[in-house]
Amino acid sequence: MNPVKVGLLGLGTVGCGTVNVLARNGDEIARRAGRGIKVIAASARDISRERNCDISDIQLTTDPREVVNLPDVEIVVELIGGTEFTRELVLQAIENGKHVVTANKALIALHGNEIFEHAQRKGVMVAFEAAVAGGIPIIKAIREGLAGNTIQWLAGIINGTGNFILTEMRDKGRDFAEVLKEAQQLGYAEVDPTFDVEGIDAAHKLTILASIAFGIPLQFEKVYTEGISQVTQDDVSYAAELGYRIKHLGIARRANGGIELRVHPTLIPHRRLIANVDGVMNAVLVKGDAVGPTLYYGAGAGADPTASAVVADLVDVVRVMTSDPENRVPHLAFQPDAISDLSILPMEEVETAYYLRLQARDEPGVLAEVTSILGEHGISIEAVIQKEPEDGADVPVIMLTHKVIEQNMNQALARIEMLGGITDKVTRIRVESLK
DSSP states (O other), X not given: OXXXXXXXXXXXXXXXXXXXXXXXXXXXXXXXXSSOEEEEEEEOSOTTSOOSSOOTTSEEESOHHHHHTOTTOOEEEEOSOOSHHHHHHHHHHHHTTOEEEEOOHHHHHHHHHHXXXXXXXXXXXXXXXXXXXXXXOHHHIIIIITTTSOEXXXXXXXXXXXXXXXXXXXXXXXXXXXXXXXXXXXXXXXSSXXXXXXXXXXXXXXXXXXXXXXXXXXXXXXXXXXXXXXXXXXXXXHHHHTTEEEEEEEEEXXXXXXXXXXXXXXXXXXXXGGGGOOTTEEEEEEEETTTEEEEEEEEOSXXXXXXXXXXXXXXXXXXXXXXXXXXXXXXXXXXXXXXXXXXXXXXXXXXXXXXXXXXEOSOTTHHHHHHHHHHHTTOOEEEEEEOOOOTTOOEEEEEEEOOEEHHHHHHHHHHHTTSTTBOSOOEXXXXXXXX
């Protein structure tokens, strides 16, 4: 049987990784898929540049539209990135009756609803395993492996750059700005690191995970997003003193009245497995009602890990190319006519515990005023650390609270920051036990 012909949009790190994995494991892949898989065409900005993959048998072009419209191409693999132009390319590929594989989390998070609807009408597949957590097969695990469960919640370290920064701050006592600079030098962070350190990249991925976990539409605009740029070395040290580690988590949880969707720095008990995921690695913890908690860990980026997910998607597509479209695994795990209209809770209605760091004057009664305000808003304190003052300097006071509705905490902090004895804005980081 003739091999399935593939066109690549993008021949960079992941594109070349995909070519290499297909070449290296071609026989094994054909045994799994039932047919061989061959890249016959690829687009790249500079087709004259030397690459670390064999492109001698690949038709090259600088125009990705040529690949999308090439009659022989049966599957288009989109590895360009961005959203608007790639949306046009993917929709055109679908219109041409071609299946699509993409590693583009922003494209799926922002335009996935439209893309999947169009793909369903045309009877083609759109596969996107590589869009979340690199080589970890987390999409397939939730969509298929946990299909017998009601997913209760998930929490993930799904951005390696942020995890690398927080790990270095904890292990080596370094400041955020210093580690970020090194991450950029190592290629972990872009020149403009906003997407990574401010949580936008993680929010794209959480949007996708939540959709397949709970059967809801993709709703990136409703994800509460907070980055790690305000986390200080002091916060990392105090968290450790209290038995916690700070991780940048994406959290999606069923709650009374809707779904929580939030990305923010989070204190986790240091004994939790996910609290010990360090460096650029990714991990996703998923709690199902039948299976209990399951943890998925691995490389979240890189040429071969991401190519591993791309090729796995190619195998899936090849396996079902001759099957009835009505009997395929749905793009978002649930049948299209069964997608739920569960609301996304505003952050003010989310209930969680908190870490608070205050700068207080060394004066009698300041702490009593603070605890009085917290009490008036129904906030009880679990633990307090109060450091000794040094030569009249302000005193850092660290508190852990029990769970409280965020709106109540917002109101309490607004009052606390107005006290004469509090000399700076209160730092607050949410706390999750992940039991």
